[in-house]
Amino acid sequence: MQKTLHINVDDCTGCYQCVLACSDEHDKSFNPMKSRIQVFKFEDEGRFVPYTCTQCDEAWCQKACPTDAISVDANGAKVVSDALCVGCKVCTIACPFGTVNYNASSGKVIKCDLCGGDPACAKACPTDAITFVNADTAQFDKMRNWAGKTDAGTQQSA
Amino acid sequence: MVRADFVIVGAGPAAIAAAETLRKTEPDKSIALISRENIPPYSRMALPYVLTGQIDQNGTYLRKGQNYYKDRDIKIYHATVTSIDAGQKLLHLESGASLGYGKLLIATGASPVKPPLPGLDLPGVEHCWTLDDAKAIADRAGDGANIVLMGAGFIGCIILEALVACSAKLTVVEAEDRMVPRMMNTTAGNLLKRWCEKKGMTILTSTRVTGLSDVDGKLKVDMDNGQSQIADLVVVATGVKANIDFIAGTDIEVNDGIKIDHHMQSNVEDIYAAGDCAEGRDFSTGYWSVHAIQPTATEHGHIAALNMTGRIAYYKGSLNMNVLDTAGLISSSFGQWQGVEGGETTESLDAENSRYTHLAFEGDRLVGALTLGRTENIGILRGLIQSRTKLGVWKDRLMKNPNRIAESYIANTQL
Ligand SMILES: Cc1cc2nc3c(=O)[nH]c(=O)nc-3n(C[C@H](O)[C@H](O)[C@H](O)COP(=O)(O)OP(=O)(O)OC[C@H]3O[C@@H](n4cnc5c(N)ncnc54)[C@H](O)[C@@H]3O)c2cc1C
Ligand code: SF4
Numbered sequence: 001m002q003k004t005l006h007i008n009v010d011d012c013t014g015c016y017q018c019v020l021a022c023s024d025e026h027d028k029s030f031n032p033m034k035s036r037i038q039v040f041k042f043e044d045e046g047r048f049v050p051y052t053c054t055q056c057d058e059a060w061c062q063k064a065c066p067t068d069a070i071s072v073d074a075n076g077a078k079v080v081s082d083a084l085c086v087g088c089k090v091c092t093i094a095c096p097f098g099t100v101n102y103n104a105s106s107g108k109v110i111k112c113d114l115c116g117g118d119p120a121c122a123k124a125c126p127t128d129a130i131t132f133v134n135a136d137t138a139q140f141d142k143m144r145n146w147a148g149k150t151d152a153g154t155q156q157s158a
Numbered sequence: 159m160v161r162a163d164f165v166i167v168g169a170g171p172a173a174i175a176a177a178e179t180l181r182k183t184e185p186d187k188s189i190a191l192i193s194r195e196n197i198p199p200y201s202r203m204a205l206p207y208v209l210t211g212q213i214d215q216n217g218t219y220l221r222k223g224q225n226y227y228k229d230r231d232i233k234i235y236h237a238t239v240t241s242i243d244a245g246q247k248l249l250h251l252e253s254g255a256s257l258g259y260g261k262l263l264i265a266t267g268a269s270p271v272k273p274p275l276p277g278l279d280l281p282g283v284e285h286c287w288t289l290d291d292a293k294a295i296a297d298r299a300g301d302g303a304n305i306v307l308m309g310a311g312f313i314g315c316i317i318l319e320a321l322v323a324c325s326a327k328l329t330v331v332e333a334e335d336r337m338v339p340r341m342m343n344t345t346a347g348n349l350l351k352r353w354c355e356k357k358g359m360t361i362l363t364s365t366r367v368t369g370l371s372d373v374d375g376k377l378k379v380d381m382d383n384g385q386s387q388i389a390d391l392v393v394v395a396t397g398v399k400a401n402i403d404f405i406a407g408t409d410i411e412v413n414d415g416i417k418i419d420h421h422m423q424s425n426v427e428d429i430y431a432a433g434d435c436a437e438g439r440d441f442s443t444g445y446w447s448v449h450a451i452q453p454t455a456t457e458h459g460h461i462a463a464l465n466m467t468g469r470i471a472y473y474k475g476s477l478n479m480n481v482l483d484t485a486g487l488i489s490s491s492f493g494q495w496q497g498v499e500g501g502e503t504t505e506s507l508d509a510e511n512s513r514y515t516h517l518a519f520e521g522d523r524l525v526g527a528l529t530l531g532r533t534e535n536i537g538i539l540r541g542l543i544q545s546r547t548k549l550g551v552w553k554d555r556l557m558k559n560p561n562r563i564a565e566s567y568i569a570n571t572q573l
């Protein structure tokens with residue numbers, strides 16, 4: 001069974017543990033700029049929203065890549081190969097969620113790779129606002145609905 | 159005579175996206191690709207990185223596995239198509255051979271055109287369009303070489319980045335009053351120009367090259383400002399033209415490219431077109447337009463393939479969008495950044511740090527954007543535009559502070 005990150009916005013207290021865990025896991029640093037998950041703060045509403053790639057089915061990033069640098073791994077994660085990525089940034093404008101980002105220090109792009117099947121953000125979250133669960137039980141529903149609206153292409157009918 | 163159920167002319171990103179979708183949806187039908195370039199399918203977009211030495215030829219291949227196409231039973235022929243017989247459903251090749259098709263996809267891309275000026279056939283004058291071009295440029299663009307780049311459009315500016323990385327001395331000559339005029343307004347174009355000048359380039363806008371001549375083995379570039387420049391290499395990036403000469407004699411409707419409907423089909427039955435050679439629907443305007451960009455090529459190819467198999471896939475249109483890295487200054491543009499009639503625009507400018515965000519709205523929907531010096535969550539601009547998200551209260555917040563793009567989207571979708 002494929003697993004997916006599930007984010008429950010209501011449970012997020014804005015502690016940023018996920019952000020730190022992600023940058024530590026991928027960059028050996030505690031640097032929010034190097035994290036592939038972000039937490040957005042909404043002052044007026046007093047709310048926090050953790051935000052990252054949904055590993056969407058359409059994978060706009062992968063389709064747009066000119067060098068075959070983005071592939072799907074065994075966990076269904078769309079992963080960037082540093083060896084193949086030339087840093088053209090086309091994927092960063094192609095992804096309608098803005099969840100693949102350019103990293104100027106490496107000259108390549110970074111995105112969530114589900115940590116090879118054991119996401120550090122979910123482990124670090126003290127309130128279970130981020131969990132790693134079976135794909136069919138929970139999805140990024142809001143984001144996925146929205147993805148349907150975005151699709152440049154198909155409104156398929158038989 | 160050879161015949162395939164699906165024949166694709168071309169082996170660029172549009173063709174490969176189509177071939178993959180065809181194979182996925184029709185496992186048992188025959189698929190043939192025809193390319194006039196005698197190498198595996200590759201990506202033009204990767205050429206600048208060949209120039210800089212970041213990747214080799216293999217790095218430009220659109221798919222990396224040695225037997226990728228063979229394993230999927232996608233046949234690739236290296237040949238040039240010279241004409242189509244739409245009645246007999248036949249392609250004629252330069253070799254004299256012919257190939258029959260059930261459904262045909264034309265994905266032949268475009269080729270650069272040289273302006274009609276004296277001296278453009280001299281050695282040392284190159285385009286940057288094919289792998290061979292990139293190699294020819296690399297040969298002459300060594301350390302300290304003097305290079306004149308004709309044209310500072312999108313492709314010109316992409317090559318510019320690579321030429322600078324080769325440590326060449328670069329002069330850019332652009333006829334219009336700013337760099338990348340189709341992607342940037344005056345503010346952004348001028349910021350970019352100043353940035354390039356700070357990096358040591360000479361940027362001549364509102365200037366035209368009038369001709370080239372050979373002076374002791376070097377190229378003398380004459381310009382309409384009365385000046386001239388001696389160069390080791392002149393790179394011409396002044397425009398392109400769709401590769402569709404071979405459709406002459408058919409009834410296929412053509413404007414700047416082959417006119418295609420929402421299903422990527424031309425006006426001639428069973429003939430489809432995709433990518434740089436196709437004039438498809440523009441998502442923003444609803445009119446036809448050639449968007450000569452990679453994401454459009456792959457979307458076109460995918461949707462064309464679905465329709466070729468008899469599935470009905472409707473394409474809402476392509477969004478014109480670009481991202482550029484010019485010697486470290488990253489810019490992007492989306493959709494109708496110029497604004498629309500009756501709409502509003504807003505901007506925030508930090509000239510000192512070369513940061514600029516310009517947004518265009520129609521009612522409370524985003525219809526276009528232009529940015530300099532920012533990369534965070536940039537794709538959200540595409541998402542907001544193409545989903546036609548109603549921004550509600552966030553429209554005013556963005557009017558006041560256009561940099562709150564990501565928040566505006568997340569608040570509308572996640573809260
Ligand atoms: C240097 C450079 C940098 C670029 N950078 C970017 C970028 O950063 N972002 C972006 O979005 N776009 C970029 N582009 C544009 C992008 O590469 C094109 O939009 C894309 O390649 C279009 O794909 P296509 O499949 O339509 O055509 P092409 O890639 O041009 O492929 C056309 C194919 O058709 C074949 N062909 C043509 N005529 C015939 C014939 N008569 N018979 C047989 N075969 C034929 C050719 O050999 C080729 O295989 C860049 C282009 C260049 C040149
Ligand atoms: S980065 Fe964007 S396009 Fe790519 S898989 Fe994630 S959400 Fe989809």
Ligand code: SF4
Nearest residue numbers: 065085086088089091
């Ligand atoms: S930046 Fe890298 S991963 Fe993204 S499209 Fe370009 S080459 Fe592919």
